[in-house]
Amino acid sequence: MVVKLTPRDVMDDAPVIPVIVLSDVAHAAPLASALVAGGIRMLEVTLRTGAALACIEAIARDVPEAVIGAGTVRSAADAQAAARAGARFAVSPGYTQAVGQACKDLDLPLLPGVSTGSEIMAAQQDGFDALKFFPAVPAGGATMLMAWEGPFGDVKFCPTGGINPANARDFLVLPNVACVGGSWLSPAEVIARGDWKHITQLAKDAVALRAGR
Structure with missing residues (x-):
């Protein structure tokens, strides 16, 4: 039985949600398995390539320990396609009522x-x-989040965009930040050479960021 998730469940699971861009479905399951082995289960595969939906489907089918989500969801059609492929959560670069309602309906x-x-x-x-x-860093970074804590103290954020191992803790220590999103857990060159042990180590290092909170 698949346990129903809430957005807070997605954000609270680990300090980092990897932002993944995949062009080859053959890499999907090995990458997901490597990340899960390092302690990262919530995986965002962005809908930026023609292979993205097939990669989501492969991970949902072959790596049940992973919780696969779709990123770069920009329309109701994107949300519907992601859900059909097996995505269990969605991430959008902006917000529209149409996307929000589609995800509620799904x-x-x-x-x-x-x-x-x-x-x-x-x-x-x-x-x-x-x-x-x-995009977190270009849009004001940790300073902006600190300013939002007053008027929006009931909101939790996942800053994404410009986040890396050097600055992740600057965000994770903030009371209104549940996790961060980053692409550094799935470097294209590491995926291309199939160095899954390196991916697992990156995931372990990301999990360790929680200790700094």
Whole structure:
């Protein structure tokens, strides 16, 4: 039986949600298995390549320990395709009511992207309080999140965009940050050479970031 997730479940599972871009479905299951072996279960495969949906489907089928999600969800059609492929959560770069309603209709937990106070208010009005802050560093970084703590103290964020091992803890120590999103757990060159042990070590290092909170 598949346990129903909430957006907070997705964000609270580990300090980092990997932002994954895959062009070859053959890499999907080995990558997911390597990340899970390192302690990272929530995996965001972005819908940026023609192989993305097939990769989501492969991970959902072959790596049941992983919780696969779809990133770069920009329309209701994206959400529907991701759900059909087996995605158990969705992440969007921005927020529209159409995307939000589609995910509600699909019972697909959504982390909507926001970068302004108005966007936070729009997402909250539609019932979303676990949000992706994107692009985090260009949009104001940790300073912006600290400013939002006052008026939006009931919101939790997953900052994504410009996050790396050197600055991740600057975000994770903030009271309104549940986790961060980052692409450094799945470097293209490491995937290309199939160095899955290296991926597992990157995941272990990411899990260890929680100790700094």
